[in-house]
Amino acid sequence: MRRLRSVLTAVTALAAFAGVGVAAAPAQAATYCTNKGATYFCEYGVSSIKFANGTKEEFVVGTDHAVWTNWTYPDGSWNGWISMGGWVQSHIETDPEQQNSSASVSIWAVGSDGNIWFRIRYADGSWSKWTVSCFVDPNGHMCP
Numbered sequence: 001m002r003r004l005r006s007v008l009t010a011v012t013a014l015a016a017f018a019g020v021g022v023a024a025a026p027a028q029a030a031t032y033c034t035n036k037g038a039t040y041f042c043e044y045g046v047s048s049i050k051f052a053n054g055t056k057e058e059f060v061v062g063t064d065h066a067v068w069t070n071w072t073y074p075d076g077s078w079n080g081w082i083s084m085g086g087w088v089q090s091h092i093e094t095d096p097e098q099q100n101s102s103a104s105v106s107i108w109a110v111g112s113d114g115n116i117w118f119r120i121r122y123a124d125g126s127w128s129k130w131t132v133s134c135f136v137d138p139n140g141h142m143c144p
Helices: 002-018
Strands: 032-035 038-041 047-050 056-061 067-071 082-085 105-110 116-121
Touching: 038 056, 038 067
Parallel strands: none
Antiparallel strands: 032 038, 047 056, 056 067, 067 082, 105 116
16 A cells, blocks of 8 residues: 555656646647557657566557557567557656566656646556556545
């Protein structure tokens, strides 16, 4: 629960920062890149997390504005890109304090409504649903 609170605090801080002027570039000005077969918005880049067991997971914002993820297997091969849904208009952020951990990790980004949305990856590999920042909805799902 303490880790979830630290994630929510980080998301809240990012939400406050985002309100100060984070803006996405217009879609018509978008440039696309490719990475291991995925086409994504270059301006949002590739975010990654490395777990204690050596697994690496990457995230991109696809041309459909959904978050896409790909991860390695123990032999170093990649799974293949899978959509995590959502509609985002920013770089996907990860919590650096959670890197190299086997515990839960989180990602967050600015959604189509301009609010911060996040998902949590649990230790068993499953993901929560997209949830709006507790800064926006303090009574929302997973808010303390």
